Amino acid sequence: xxxxxxxxxxxxxxxxxxxxxxxxxxxxxxxxxxxxxxxxxxxxxxxxxxxxxxxxxxxxxxxxxxxxxxxxxxxxxxxxxxxxxxxxxxxxxxxxxxxxxxxxxxxxxxxxxxxxxxxxxxxxxxxxxxxxxxxxxxxxxxxxxxxxxxxxxxxxxxxxxxxxxxxxxxxxxxxxxxxxxxxxxxxxxxxxxxxxxxxxxxxxxxxxxxxxxxxxxxxxxxxxxxxxxxxxxxxxxxxxxxxxxxxxxxxxxxxxxxxxxxxxxxxxxxxxxxxxxxxxxxxxxxxxxxxx
Numbered sequence: 001x002x003x004x005x006x007x008x009x010x011x012x013x014x015x016x017x018x019x020x021x022x023x024x025x026x027x028x029x030x031x032x033x034x035x036x037x038x039x040x041x042x043x044x045x046x047x048x049x050x051x052x053x054x055x056x057x058x059x060x061x062x063x064x065x066x067x068x069x070x071x072x073x074x075x076x077x078x079x080x081x082x083x084x085x086x087x088x089x090x091x092x093x094x095x096x097x098x099x100x101x102x103x104x105x106x107x108x109x110x111x112x113x114x115x116x117x118x119x120x121x122x123x124x125x126x127x128x129x130x131x132x133x134x135x136x137x138x139x140x141x142x143x144x145x146x147x148x149x150x151x152x153x154x155x156x157x158x159x160x161x162x163x164x165x166x167x168x169x170x171x172x173x174x175x176x177x178x179x180x181x182x183x184x185x186x187x188x189x190x191x192x193x194x195x196x197x198x199x200x201x202x203x204x205x206x207x208x209x210x211x212x213x214x215x216x217x218x219x220x221x222x223x224x225x226x227x228x229x230x231x232x233x234x235x236x237x238x239x240x241x242x243x244x245x246x247x248x249x250x251x252x253x254x255x256x257x258x259x260x261x262x263x264x265x266x267x268x269x270x271x272x273x274x275x276x277x278x279x280x281x282x283x284x285x286x287x288x289x290x291x292x
Contacts, residue, residue, distance in 0.1 A: 085108070090104075114175050115175065115176070116175055116176035116177055119147070121138065121139070121142075123135050123136040123137075123138070124136045146179070146183070146187060150177070151187055154168065154172075154184060154187050154188065155187075155188070157171070158188055165181055165184055165185060165188075166181070168184055169181050169184050172184070196258070197258070199239060199241075200257040200258040200259075201257075202237055202239055203232060203237075203239040203257040204257045204259075205237075206232075206233065206234065206236065206237040206239065207232075207255070207257070210234045210236070210237075211234070212234055213232060213233065213234055214231075214232075214233060214234060215230070215231065215232050215251075216230075216231045217229060217230045217231065217246050218231075220242050222242050225244065227242050227243060227244050228242065228243060228244070228245065228246040229241070229242045230242075230243065230246070230250075230251065230254055232254070232255075241254055
């Protein structure tokens with residue numbers, strides 16, 4: 001039992017402190033007893049025991065992550081850009097009289113320049129002896145009034161950057177490109193055989209030089225239809241093509257990379273011979289001849 005004074009108003013400060021300490025100890029003891037009784041009741045009722053949770057270690061993990069992040073930030077810098085310097089500027093310092101020149105302190109800055117270039121192609125014209133006119137052809141890669149770099153930018157912003165046509169037109173007009181919405185749409189949907197041929201060349205080169213190849217396909221929505229996107233590649237290249245079918249014949253057609261060629265080898269001849277025998281013995285040719 002606690003030794004409490006009869007009149008708390010007349011108790012001294014030391015008495016009150018001793019009383020508070022004894023009450024705190026008593027409350028702790030009662031809580032421990034209560035917890036023990038609860039565990040005993042749960043054991044008698046067959047209830048699951050209180051789980052013993054280990055420290056999560058999130059604080060230590062966070063500390064290690066922060067240390068790694070700081071170390072990574074320390075390692076980062078512009079050292080790898082030394083070999084890619086495209087412009088050098090000398091910044092003069094207001095040196096006072098009597099100072100000695102001690103060289104330079106380099107500071108690398110990466111900058112982006114987006115500007116319009118209008119190129120005038122003056123194509124030579126020659127009048128031939130037969131009266132016809134010979135005009136110099138356009139350079140490779142130029143098939144219209146928009147250069148190949150501009151076409152790549154439009155395709156990348158639309159397909160990879162998920163930029164709408166309206167915003168793409170506004171962006172190009174903001175940097176000075178004179179282009180309309182219809183012209184942007186034409187760049188996106190016009191004849192892209194050159195891009196398809198380039199992609200097929202990547203697949204051909206990859207298959208010829210790859211030590212191993214992985215293949216995967218997944219469902220893809222194209223032209224409001226459910227189709228299949230097939231991926232072929234290794235650790236050096238990746239090639240994608242979307243088709244309505246995912247059959248074996250479609251896969252064999254994809255492996256040809258646009259080259260619709262077939263090889264006549266002993267295996268193909270054997271297969272063809274087996275097919276002819278099947279048609280003659282068990283197929284419509286057998287019934288047509290009236291055999292059996």
